[in-house]
Amino acid sequence: MTGSTTIDEIKPDAGKSSASEQQQTLITERLASLFGDAAQLDNAGNEMRLRCEVDDLLYVLKTVRDDPMLQFKQLSDLTAVDHPDQVDRFEVIYQMLSISLNARLRIITTAADGAIVPSAVELFASANWAEREVWDMFGIFFSGHPDLRRLLTDYGFEGHPLRKDFPLTGYVEVRYNDTERRVVYEPVKLTQEYRDFDFLSPWEGMQVNTENQTAADKKEGED
Numbered sequence: 001m002t003g004s005t006t007i008d009e010i011k012p013d014a015g016k017s018s019a020s021e022q023q024q025t026l027i028t029e030r031l032a033s034l035f036g037d038a039a040q041l042d043n044a045g046n047e048m049r050l051r052c053e054v055d056d057l058l059y060v061l062k063t064v065r066d067d068p069m070l071q072f073k074q075l076s077d078l079t080a081v082d083h084p085d086q087v088d089r090f091e092v093i094y095q096m097l098s099i100s101l102n103a104r105l106r107i108i109t110t111a112a113d114g115a116i117v118p119s120a121v122e123l124f125a126s127a128n129w130a131e132r133e134v135w136d137m138f139g140i141f142f143s144g145h146p147d148l149r150r151l152l153t154d155y156g157f158e159g160h161p162l163r164k165d166f167p168l169t170g171y172v173e174v175r176y177n178d179t180e181r182r183v184v185y186e187p188v189k190l191t192q193e194y195r196d197f198d199f200l201s202p203w204e205g206m207q208v209n210t211e212n213q214t215a216a217d218k219k220e221g222e223d
Contacts, residue, residue: 027103030069037062049106054092057109064105066094072096074106075120078130080138083179084164088112090140090147094120111140112219119144137162156185 024043031050039052039060040141052060077095080125088110096105111117119142120127131142139160144147150157158171159199169188177184 022177023101023103024141025209027105029059030067031064031105034063034067046132047106048104051108053143054109054111054117056222057107058120058123060107060122061094061096068128069103070098071100072098072103074099075124075126076104078127078134080134080140080162082138082164084163086110087155088115090115090138092117092134092140097151113139117141119148121145136160137189141165 024046027048028041028043031039031048035041035050036050036102038056039050041050043049055211057076061075064070074095074097076097077093079093079095080094081091082095083089083091089128090111090112092109094107096107097103098105109117117140119131121131121144126179128146129151130149131145134140135142135145135148136150136152137160154174155163159166161170171188172185174183177180
């Protein structure tokens, strides 16, 4: 940061960048001055993304929240992305909102399968259920979480459905057993093999032999 320019003093300059672009530039400079080489910042697609190591995550979150200029005080969302071909296969993504600046910041860290990510519940109460959902769907463990239980799947569910290697059919199926008069869990059993519909496929419509159809059309024209 140079000089005494603040966000509130930004005014559009004809022929130059807009007020929003100038604001984004100031935010970028502020983030660079706070973290230096400890984090990587990019503005591709007009979105601000800040990448940091998992060991620096809580420090980064606390700093952008408490900094008097940035004030990213709201964690609006927390999710993850699975890249099974990478060593650190999971990207854990924190969507931050600064109401005073009307600006958003995406903080991204990576974690390997089985690695531990520190919980952000003590910094943002909204992280509570979001971290439970990420644990349920991806199997990413958050240390320090007060109640890290599954959130969306049932009791006794096996696996984590949003992992790319999770089978589309799942591992178990649920049905009501008339004999036992209760809901039972059983290994998935496909009732039939995949079939290739050639005639009356509801997706592709009726398939007609084009040669026979052409001959029939010619005969009808001659009549």
